[in-house]
Amino acid sequence: EDKVVQSPLSLVVHEGDTVTLNCSYEVTNFRSLLWYKQEKKAPTFLFMLTSSGIEKKSGRLSSILDKKELFSILNITATQTGDSAVYLCAVGVNSGGSNYKLTFGKGTLLTVNP
Amino acid sequence: DGGITQSPKYLFRKEGQNVTLSCEQNLNHDAMYWYRQDPGQGLRLIYYSQIVNDFQKGDIAEGYSVSREKKESFPLTVTSAQKNPTAFYLCASSIGTEQFFGPGTRLTVL
Numbered sequence: 089e090d091k092v093v094q095s096p097l098s099l100v101v102h103e104g105d106t107v108t109l110n111c112s113y114e115v116t117n118f119r120s121l122l123w124y125k126q127e128k129k130a131p132t133f134l135f136m137l138t139s140s141g142i143e144k145k146s147g148r149l150s151s152i153l154d155k156k157e158l159f160s161i162l163n164i165t166a167t168q169t170g171d172s173a174v175y176l177c178a179v180g181v182n183s184g185g186s187n188y189k190l191t192f193g194k195g196t197l198l199t200v201n202p
Numbered sequence: 203d204g205g206i207t208q209s210p211k212y213l214f215r216k217e218g219q220n221v222t223l224s225c226e227q228n229l230n231h232d233a234m235y236w237y238r239q240d241p242g243q244g245l246r247l248i249y250y251s252q253i254v255n256d257f258q259k260g261d262i263a264e265g266y267s268v269s270r271e272k273k274e275s276f277p278l279t280v281t282s283a284q285k286n287p288t289a290f291y292l293c294a295s296s297i298g299t300e301q302f303f304g305p306g307t308r309l310t311v312l
Contacts, residue, residue, distance in 0.1 A: 092244075120299045130292060130303035131245075138299075176244055180299045187252050188233065189260065190301060192244035 090115040094177050094193035101167055102201050109162040109196045111177030119188065120180040121153055121160050126195070127173045134162070134175075167200045174198075205229065206304035208293050213309045215287075223278045223307045225293035234276035235294040235301060238262060245292060251276055280309065287311045 091114045101107055111121070120138045124131035135144045137153035137160060144151050148167075153160045164171055174197050178190040206227045215221045225234065233252045237245040247260030251270040265284025270276055276295075280287045288311050294301040 094244075097242075122300065129306050133300055133302070136300055178245075183258070187250070187258060188296075188299065189235070189247055189250055189258075190245075191247070191261075192237075194242070194244040 090179065090181060090191040092177055092179050092191050092193040094175075094196050096196060097194060098197040098199070100199045100201065103168060105167050105200075106163065106165045107167060107198060109164075109175050109177075109198070111160045111162070111193055113158050113160075113177075113179045113191075115179050115181050115191060117182040118155070118179065119182055122178045122180065122190065123151055123160075123162050124176040124178065125173045126176055131176055164198075167198075169200050169202055172198060172200045206293060206295055206302060208291075208304040208307050210307060211305065213307055215309070215311050217311055218282045220282060221280050221287075221309065223280070223291055223293075223309070225276045225278065225304060226274055227295045227304075228274060229295055229297070229302065230273070231295035231297045231302075232273070233296045234270070235296070236260075236266075236268065236276065236278045237292045237294065239290045239292060239306075248278065248291075 095110045123134040135151045140155040148165045151162045174195040176195045177193045183189045209224045235250040236248040249268040251257035267279045291307045293304040
């Protein structure tokens with residue numbers, strides 16, 4: 089059974105702090121690892137990682153994948169109250185033939201206080 | 203405007219009734235997915251479809267059924283066999299490995 093584990097499950101910080109969110113996985117037929125941000129409703133896409141050691145960056149957010157250790161981190165620097173959300177990690181796998189599916193972790197609830 | 207639409211936004215049903223949730227996309231994506239999200243949980247895969255007239259069970263398919271008669275549409279029926287149907291249901295579509303999500307339907311069974 090494919091497993092994706094995120095830690096911590098929740099985190100409270102002050103504006104300006106830097107946070108690191110963790111995602112470890114055990115899956116068969118790995119294809120990609122994705123990070124999403126979920127505020128109230130639908131998750132919105134942040135990053136997709138397929139290769140080890142290559143950092144992806146978007147503004148204050150960055151992410152990196154380690155395929156040897158089966159691990160990814162999402163960093164947010166200089167946090168703002170607008171970063172408050174649930175951050176979801178998902179791993180994409182081939183599930184037979186041309187089928188592809190995502191397995192999600194439970195998410196990390198980040199609260200940024202002013 | 204391209205995107206994924208789900209309707210209705212909120213749905214209330216009595217226990218024992220079947221209910222169908224709508225999901226439509228005009229992104230010309232081949233693959234579509236249904237997820238369920240419970241409070242404090244991530245998304246769990248119910249059913250998915252890579253092409254028209256074909257679909258696969260996800261991790262929690264029991265008590266649900268789907269059809270994929272058109273590329274644009276992937277409706278989900280929550281049957282009376284589903285023991286805990288109250289949840290937030292999300293539909294997604296993809297053309298590669300990145301999935302795009304609809305706004306969701308919150309189903310409450312009374």
